[in-house]
Amino acid sequence: MSLSMRDPVIPGTSMAYHPFLPHRAPDFAMSAVLGHQPPFLPALTLPPNGAAALSLPGALAKPIMDQLVGAAETGIPFSSLGPQAHLRPLKTMEPEEEVEDDPKVHLEAKELWDQFHKRGTEMVITKSGRRMFPPFKVRCSGLDKKAKYILLMDIIAADDCRYKFHNSRWMVAGKADPEMPKRMYIHPDSPATGEQWMSKVVTFHKLKLTNNISDKHGFTLAFPRDHATWQGNYSFGTQTILNSMHKYQPRFHIVRANDILKLPYSTFRTYLFPETEFIAVTAYQNDKITQLKIDNNPFAKGFRDTGNGRREKRKQLTLQSMRVFDDRHRKENGTSDESSSEQAAFNCFAQSSSPAVSTVGTSNLKDLCPSEGESDAEAESKEEPGPEACDAAKISTTTSEEPSHDKGSPAVKAHLFAAEPGGRPRDSGRLGKASPDSRHSPATISSSTRGLGAEERRSPGREGAATAKAEEARALAGKDAFAPLTVQTDAAAAHLGQGPLPGLGFAPGLAGQQFFNGHPLFLHPGQFAMGGAFSSMAAGMGPLLATVSGASTGVSGLDSTVMASAAAAQGLSGASAAALPFHLQQHVLASQGLAMSPFGSLFPYPYTYMAAAAAASSAAASSSVHRHPFLNLNSMRPRLRYSPYSIPMPVPDSSSLLTTALPSMAVAAGPLDGKAAALAASPASVAVDSGSELNSRSSTLSSSSVSLSPKLCPEKEAATSELQSIQRLVSGLEAKPDRSRSASP
């Protein structure tokens, strides 16, 4: 019943600015399937000029068209068209015309990121959410000044391992816990013109990291099973839910679109900066990281050695009180020499127990406190250029084929997580080939769906080819020392089954609608600034929005209609459930603990599969499935990650995983993913590493020495009288908190 219509049947019906259709005609056929009218498949085509043509059976045409347009223009939830109303492509057309932009992305504060990366960046996650530090900031160039762009960021699991911090190193501690629902953070200024984006540093500092699974700072979009490119649930929000002690990789996306609704039909460019990889923690593990944060985060000034913060006071008081004790002890025993040596040991303890110590020159530390400083110094030594090479050698199996100038990046990787399982390479390394475009960031791996057949880049059983491709990617990446890892898909490709939002296999639910709170269409107040993008999205896709507040239900908090359906569906058997609309199935599956995420879900390649099906191109279906570069990004690992509702997988014997990076293991693990390439993509970071390390060192040294030196022996006599007074305080206030003491003169 669907009719192809190049010939307008309803003259004058214009869809050119229909909110839920791309303004600039993407040249695809789209059908509006109205709920409860399955046989009725009106189709409308958007000619290049944006004029709409709708071909509908006789008398039904006008009402349907009015309904569609009316719903969108008035903001009436699309659901009024029926619970299953959705748009779906009838056929795929030629790719959208080549965009004339050439986006380049530069990671801001790269040196700082490098400093953290070398030590194994840790990001604290809290129930209420913590910001990232260093903040994720980028500078864009090469955008079309006039065109509008939507900038997004998300954080994906870097691997499927759980880590532990042992012996000053991060080590694999087993398999990853069930995947948390992923969230996409849309920059609040989106959409904005290229000129606007390029005129400033794009910062994502408002994005928060949380481990609160019932976090409500998000909403989920439930896309029908045969939506062009988005199938399943895609969650957006200001907080990203992460698993503690797991490694993550932030991603940055540029989408040329002036409307959120165009996302599925727009070109996606994804940038990966290996140096922004981090491990989520609920409490800092590595003192070096703590100190780096304190030294660089303005909000942590109070803990700096310099200044009048509590940290300083506390340290001084601790030191002084101990000296007082020592002094008293010495007076009682009359053994000055002994006390002197104890003093050294004590100083050592005082230092090593303080984060400040970690960045103090290791030679001093070693001299003062071999035992305590050893691990520290040892760890530190591995950050030196020499050890770096050593670490690089550890994963030589993954870098041996790379151009020499590209070896630094894996070195960084090895450096960061020296004890990674077999130097397991990153899957992100398989993103694609290097793009000669991006010159600002470590390396570019561009996966364009039109150029290099993405197909060859990914195939679910694809390890060999993928590995080869990863090598190619690395090699190419190595050609550009300043390119980020980039993935690109385009609109047309999306229609061919290449979804633009990889890794967005957001598990349903868990998210609240706060993001869009206060707006009938779930627009978050903070997002109103986004103007047309969200408002039109809401207008056109209100019904497709399934906000989820899984906190109470443990299942997606769908809108009432969907919720009811989903709830009912839960009682269905698998067979009957299969007959449900895809998005409902997903919720059902999710509630049953089955994965839907591209991260090894039941539908590892949701869009691709569905889009292909929708395109009625069964032949292309299977191949296109493997073509999705984004999915490739996330699903190239044959791991199985489960939704938060899934039954947790028992953690396998960690003994086999608790290992330092061994080349052999790297080989063994290599096929699992090509992550090394992602790191390989960071030659620039290596180049900076040496310098930044030195800078870091010198800076921390200077800052530390300022505060530490006066606290050591030299000030002993000078502080005698003060110490005595403090001694009295300490004696009397022993059990009281630091602040009591610090409040004392």
Place this chain on the structure above:
DNA sequence: TCTCTCACTTC
């Protein structure tokens, strides 16, 4: 490991 409170900071 995680959560919570605290003092201290920025904005």
Place this chain on the structure above:
DNA sequence: TGAAGTGAGAG
């Protein structure tokens, strides 16, 4: 001035 972002530390 107060909201919000910090790490420390106790539990």
